[in-house]
Amino acid sequence: MKKLKVGIIGCGTIAEGQAIAAKQLKNTELTAVCDVIEENAWEFARKLNVPNVFTDYKEMLQTDLIDAVYNCTPNFMHRQVVVDAAKAKKHILTQKPFANTLEEAQEMCEVASENKVILQSAFFERFRGYCQAMKKCIESGEIGKLKMIKTQMSHAGIGDFYYPKTKWFHDLSLAGGGCLADMGAHHLDLMRWLAQSEVKCIDAQIDEAGTGIPEKNAIVNITYQNGIMAQGHWSFSTIAPEGVCYDKFELYGEKGTVFVTWDRNNAPRFQIVKKGDLQWTDYPYEEIDGFFAMEKHFADCILQHRKPMTTGYDGIKSVETILAAYKSAVTGERQYLE
């Protein structure tokens, strides 16, 4: 089988998860890694048995050692890495949040398109079993016409729950946002994908909005163009048992309701109730490792010349919604998107 040769840029926290998944793939070979902090790059390469190490990603991009990159750099670097990789004709799987501004997001897509490379947004949740099962419940008509979506992702905060290797996360000018940009990015993509519609308008309440500090709590209400309503709740200041992140997804349809709940120490519990049922039923589904499936899909798309399931355009739409939510919170006004 032909294998996609991949180089990782940014050998930090998320890169390790992505590399572990890549190592299990039959269609991918991890051939190089790069980090500006030399020690990070070498430690990572030794731990994950990767043969080539760089400290300048532009040097790595000029070699034939790689066909594609996983962009695992901090948020403020996403644009530059994507643009440079695309110009070097390397395909890119880039972490979320896709970009910190809409201009950055648009430029990333334009340059990828001009250079005819695949730019896939790393919205790995879409590939997970519970998300595929939610999509199936909607598309099969099992819960009837979808009316409302509610989500939650909340944990005890940066440094308690999630540990980036470097310090960019607490600086708003580098991170671009707090819990909304970080965790909301996943759910906003999922909600749009499940609603199968673009955002019409958005209202948000966000603590710290406009203060120059990344927010710890955000509640966002959305109406999609097709009338579906959605609410997301994301938090970095939720009291939770050690290592626990509360995750919830609720789908309200005309004929049924879906509740998915989990806390990271356990697999998602997927329950369904249909009109007339006297109790909840556990819904059978197979959980899938999101990183494994996302990276396999990335390589398949490149090797088989297919369009990815999560594109740069999906990245643009998520950035657009995040920025509209910040604007709504600061101005106190509902934001309408085209």
Ligand SMILES: NC(=O)c1ccc[n+]([C@@H]2O[C@H](COP(=O)([O-])OP(=O)(O)OC[C@H]3O[C@@H](n4cnc5c(N)ncnc54)[C@H](O)[C@@H]3O)[C@@H](O)[C@H]2O)c1
């Ligand atoms: N999908 C998810 O659930 C998830 C979870 C955590 C983080 N992330 C995302 O992954 C990205 C990285 O986060 P992290 O937690 O791994 O951060 P991190 O700080 O742990 O790692 C980033 C690494 O990039 C390196 N780096 C910075 N500039 C570089 C450059 N110019 N060239 C090469 N290397 C460079 C840093 O030295 C560091 O080692 C962020 O965008 C974050 O939002 C996604």
